[in-house]
Amino acid sequence: MCVPTQKIYCITIITGFLTCDFEDVNLCGYVQDQNDVFDWTRKTGSTGTTNTGPPTDVTYGTGYGNYLYIETSSPRTKGDLARLISTTHTFESNKPSQCWHFYYHMFGVNMGTLNFGYRVNGNNQVLWTRSGDYGDRWIQGVVEISSSQNYEIFLEGIRGDGIRSDISIDEISYVDGKCPGAGECNFENGYCLYYNSLDDEFDWLRGQGSTTSASTGPNTDHTVGDGTGYYMFIETSSPQATGDGARLVSEIFDATSGKCVTFWYHMFGLDIGYLNIYVAEYNGTNEVKSWALYGQQSTDQDLWLSGQLGIVSPFKWIVIFEGIKGSDFRGDIAIDDIVFLDNDCQIQPAIADPANSINSDIICDFEINFCGWKQETAKDDFDWTRTNIETPSLGSGPGSDHTTGNGKKCCICFENLGVRSKLKERLT
Incomplete structure (x- = not known):
C-alpha cells in the first residue's frame, strides 16, 4: 500500500511473483554483487545527505518503511558502481516474456545513473537506463524481458559527480507477458504508469x-x-x-x-x-x-x-x-x-x-471560475464579484448573464454603493 506524504506520488502497481518491498531484512533473496565497488544499503526515512534521496519509502509512504539506496558520500567517487542481483528466474516455454515493474527515486544536483538489466550465463545486458535529476518523487519503471534461458535481473546504481546523487529503489515485481506500450493504458488492470x-x-x-x-x-x-x-x-x-x-x-x-x-x-x-x-x-x-x-x-x-x-x-x-x-x-x-x-x-x-480560439487563455465566460484572471491587489480599492443573481442595487446591474441568458449562470460585476462610487477596481 502506498500512502502519499509531502510531494511523493503513489501509483498502484500490478503485483506478480518475486515481489520485493525490502521490508524483509534478507532482501527477498536479492544479493550484492561481489564484483562491484560498493553495496546498496537498506534504509528507512531519509538518507544521510540533504537535498538528495527520498524522505520515505513507497510501500508505506512513511519513515518506517524500507527501501534500498546507494550512499554516495565519501569515500565514494564519481563512477563508483553498486550492483544488486535477483534470484534466478526459471524459463518456462509457455511464459516467454515478463514485464518487470519497479520504483526509482533520483533526486539531487549531482545525480548519476540507474541501470536495469538481466544476466544470462554470467553475461550482463542493460535494458533500461536513466541519468540525471528527476525531482523529489518516486517514479515507476517498466522493463520487458524475453529470454529462452534462465536469467537474473540486476540493478546498478552509479555515483554522479558529487554527494547529492543518492539513488533509491523499491517495490520490484513482475507479471508474465509483454509490457504495454509506453503511455498505453486501458485501465483494466489498474492505473498503468499514470x-x-x-x-x-x-x-x-x-x-x-x-x-x-x-x-x-x-x-x-x-x-x-x-x-x-x-x-x-x-x-x-x-x-x-x-x-x-x-x-x-x-x-x-x-x-x-x-x-x-x-x-x-x-x-x-x-x-x-x-x-x-x-x-x-x-x-x-x-x-x-x-x-x-x-x-x-x-x-x-x-x-x-x-x-x-x-x-x-x-x-x-x-x-x-x-x-x-x-x-x-x-x-x-x-x-x-x-x-x-x-x-x-x-x-x-x-x-x-x-x-x-483567439487569445483562448484570455476569453472567459465566468461559468466555472475566473479562468486565470486575477484581482488586482496593488492598484485598485476593491474586487470584482462573480455572481449568478441580480446585484443588490435596485435599478442597476443585469438580470441575467450574457452566456446563457438566465439567472442560474455566472457573470462578474462590481457593486457601486456609497463611498465606492469614486473608487476604481481592476481585473488583470
Missing part, C-alpha cells in the same frame, strides 16, 4: 459501470463496452466545488520529433466543465495547454468520442489530463484507452485546439 498529482484539489478515480451521479458519466467503459470494463473519471458531486481540478500525470517520455496521443473521452451532463491536456517538461515545469474542451459534447450517454493530439518536444516530457468541475454535480468527465503512436498528428476534434 498517477494522481498532489498539486490539485481532488483525484481521478478508476470506475466501472455508471458513476454515482445521475444523468452524467458513462454507463460502460470504452475498451470492453459493458459494465465489467474500467475507465478513469472525475466525480463532481460534493465535496468538490466548482472550479476544482483533478490532474492525472503520465510517465516520463524522451525527447521526440513526433508522437501522437490518442484517447477516448466522455463528456455527458448539463454541468460538464473542462477537459484539458497539458504537455510539460518531465519535472512539471513549462506546461503548455495542448488540447481543451468545455461543456457537454454529446447528448448520448453511451457515446464515447475519439480525441488525439501531436507532440514534438526537444526535452523529456509528460502529459497531464486535467478535469475541472463545472457548475454542479452533473459534470463527470471520463477518459479511456490511451495510446501513444510514433508519428505526429493533428488535434482531433479540431475545436479542441486551443489555438482555434
Whole structure:
C-alpha cells in the first residue's frame, strides 16, 4: 500500500511473483554483487545527505518503511558502481516474456545513473537506463524481458559527480507477458504508469459501470463496452466545488520529433466543465495547454468520442489530463484507452485546439471560475464579484448573464454603493 506524504506520488502497481518491498531484512533473496565497488544499503526515512534521496519509502509512504539506496558520500567517487542481483528466474516455454515493474527515486544536483538489466550465463545486458535529476518523487519503471534461458535481473546504481546523487529503489515485481506500450493504458488492470498529482484539489478515480451521479458519466467503459470494463473519471458531486481540478500525470517520455496521443473521452451532463491536456517538461515545469474542451459534447450517454493530439518536444516530457468541475454535480468527465503512436498528428476534434480560439487563455465566460484572471491587489480599492443573481442595487446591474441568458449562470460585476462610487477596481 502506498500512502502519499509531502510531494511523493503513489501509483498502484500490478503485483506478480518475486515481489520485493525490502521490508524483509534478507532482501527477498536479492544479493550484492561481489564484483562491484560498493553495496546498496537498506534504509528507512531519509538518507544521510540533504537535498538528495527520498524522505520515505513507497510501500508505506512513511519513515518506517524500507527501501534500498546507494550512499554516495565519501569515500565514494564519481563512477563508483553498486550492483544488486535477483534470484534466478526459471524459463518456462509457455511464459516467454515478463514485464518487470519497479520504483526509482533520483533526486539531487549531482545525480548519476540507474541501470536495469538481466544476466544470462554470467553475461550482463542493460535494458533500461536513466541519468540525471528527476525531482523529489518516486517514479515507476517498466522493463520487458524475453529470454529462452534462465536469467537474473540486476540493478546498478552509479555515483554522479558529487554527494547529492543518492539513488533509491523499491517495490520490484513482475507479471508474465509483454509490457504495454509506453503511455498505453486501458485501465483494466489498474492505473498503468499514470498517477494522481498532489498539486490539485481532488483525484481521478478508476470506475466501472455508471458513476454515482445521475444523468452524467458513462454507463460502460470504452475498451470492453459493458459494465465489467474500467475507465478513469472525475466525480463532481460534493465535496468538490466548482472550479476544482483533478490532474492525472503520465510517465516520463524522451525527447521526440513526433508522437501522437490518442484517447477516448466522455463528456455527458448539463454541468460538464473542462477537459484539458497539458504537455510539460518531465519535472512539471513549462506546461503548455495542448488540447481543451468545455461543456457537454454529446447528448448520448453511451457515446464515447475519439480525441488525439501531436507532440514534438526537444526535452523529456509528460502529459497531464486535467478535469475541472463545472457548475454542479452533473459534470463527470471520463477518459479511456490511451495510446501513444510514433508519428505526429493533428488535434482531433479540431475545436479542441486551443489555438482555434483567439487569445483562448484570455476569453472567459465566468461559468466555472475566473479562468486565470486575477484581482488586482496593488492598484485598485476593491474586487470584482462573480455572481449568478441580480446585484443588490435596485435599478442597476443585469438580470441575467450574457452566456446563457438566465439567472442560474455566472457573470462578474462590481457593486457601486456609497463611498465606492469614486473608487476604481481592476481585473488583470
